[in-house]
Amino acid sequence: MITTGSKWFFGLGFVSLVLAAAYGWTTGGNGLGPLTAGYKGGVGDHFGYGILLAAAVISIFLGAVATAARDADAEVVAQVAGTDTVPPVTPAGASYWPPVAGFGAALIVIGLVSEPLLFVFGLIVVGIVLVEWAVQAWADRATGDPETNRRIRNRLMNPIEYPAAGALALAVVALAFAQVFLALSAEVAVWVALAAAVVIVAAGFLIASRPRISSNVVVGVLVVGALIVIGLGVAGGVAGTREFHEHEEESDHGAEGALAPLAAPAVVEVAR
């Protein structure tokens, strides 16, 4: 029996085939070329003809699939599965990976046109999203209980996620601090480093001295601290590095300080 879905796809395929033949003949095709995909004659404009022929082939294939699958009617699906019912579909729970995928796509696009490193980083982000997504999709179907599924997923992924996230966080914090220090003069950087160390130790001491402190407060303090460090790092990166180097080079080695340590004796000799 030709099902409704297959009628649609076969119909689309037929329309595309007729258009392909007409297009071929009206754009310079000859003989039986447009009917034989160029085997017995020319097909005219290859671009439009190729697109129409491809659409026809795809549509006819999908029509055949729809026929074989009986339009995937629920009763037929149950019959094929050998069950009394169609498999239940569970709505997806919350997941932050889709927005992360959007972020990765943005990195890929921007990196593609500007900075290859960003492009690679975007690919890595999208790769991580795909892995996480696949595992989550598998775990969602592991049992009928969402809580058990969540535990299964966490047991599998947390040993990978926590070290990776920790390493990433350390790298970001180190990079941010480095940008801040590079933006400041050597003397100020020392004091800022000392102050930062004191603040971190004090915060750690305060948290450690209050064992009943809410985890939300700890998370909040960490998030605010991370945002401050990253914000300062971005500000430092935008504002300071180049001036810092020029300043140091001018004061230590003069205008030709780019040659750095090896050039120093010559500078001394000129000074005599």
Added chain:
Amino acid sequence: MTVTEAPRDAALEAAAAPSPSAPPTGLAAVVGSGDPRTIGKLFVGTSLLFLIASAVVGSLVGIEQYDTAGTEIFGADTTLRMFTLQATGLLFLGVLPLLVGLATAIVPLQVGAATVAFPRASAAAYWVWLVSSGLVLASYAIDGGPFGTEPEAVSLYIAGLIAVLVALAVATVSVVTTVATLRAPGMSLRRTPLFSWSMLVGGSVWLLTLPVLAGVLLVTYLDLRYGEQFLGGSGGVWNRVAWTLWQPTLYVVAVPALGIIADIVPVFARRRHQRHRSAMFLIGLAAALGFGAWAQLGATIDGSDAPAVWINEAPWQAVGFLAVVPVLGLLGLWTGTLGRGKVKLGTPLILAGMGGLLVFLGVAAGAATVIGELDLSGTTWMTGQTTLVLLGTLVVALGGVAFWAPKLYGKLLPDVLSRLGGTLVFLGALVAGIALAVAGALSQSRLVTGGATAVDSGDLDTVETLNLVSGIGLGVAALGLVVAALAMAKRRSGDGPGDDPWDGHTLEWATSSPPAVGHFATLPAITSEAPVYDARHAAAASKTEASA
């Protein structure tokens, strides 16, 4: 088919009783949501903002063209870029995602599914579309986009648009697969509601079209960045995109609008859709004729545009004329349905009617375009036709939002604001579309191919005035969109509208407003294309019988 009968009750029970996890709350309810209704609402709301911006830019471009020698809002070069911005925004950041969003939220309800086929893919599609749309807009801000002078910014436009297309294709795959595979027991494709059917057929053709555009853009990107720019460099980029705004491709964008009207009309006529099967056939025919990826501009090795070999040839002419047939046929069916019913003049019906009229005018204009003797192709007649079809589709979509607002927002939209917004968009589109079409009949070329330079000096004043009128029309449409957005933001106060405020016919009206996670506690028996209508009439009949 014995199995069709035997397991139906059990199958109904299984389909109606999924085991959802706890619904997310707070930020996760929006950013991390996999709920199709939330994703759909995000698509609808964001695309509306992009549409307002596009209409405002279009309005300014029209006003700029009022005095081609004097008026300076953007300057000549920037005007070209702004024209491409409003066209790109209207189609890829506006109308298409609006329809995708509406379908993502409504289609699973219509077919009795607990969710869409790939909810997280739909969510990812939204976020990718959002950030990519932002990048496309950002490319214009740094002198990119078609006709831009900053090579990297032009590249950013192309790469961003490719990402937009990928995202829209993924979201469409999710919707199409939902219709194809997640229908409730008893709902054969033959009994599928017409909006869902239009998404299946229209979405299939979108999926045959969007990858072609993405492929062409990829080649353009490679040519621009690493090649000899034989595709025309920055100026040639628009030629690779513009075909999506012309017939026949233009028509496939409007296919879901036909489905929306077909679902609204019988509800407000309070009778079944006349000849449901014929309507399915006509919507399918409109979608099949709307496959137009073959009708693109060619390119030559020296960077100049090759003549379009298909212009004024039989296939193009045939499609142009035949496209009128399904639209006319559907208009006939809807007139018959309304004529034989007891019409209730609700906001969705009014907006659907106005939008349908614009789409019909656009398709009729397309039939005139393919008459070679009229020499309309390549003129702003085509721009006017695009305006009519796209904004007509938009008005219908606004009608769809008003119709399904109880399922989307849990509230009805305020009638006055919804009608005012839709009417302003309708009037603005009508004025702008007709003004541009008449200017095209007076030989004004499309803006990217010279604009008013080809116009006889005697007609120049008239054409410039028509350009101003089109700009004002698009300004009115922008105002209408702002009012429509306000209507969506405000909604009606007080208690909810109830599960079925319109006395609907299809399955989405058998669940709560707004639907709970998993959508359906129980499903009615599905024995026709209007199961809720059947159930209501069966109940009324049994009540009458009992009282007798």
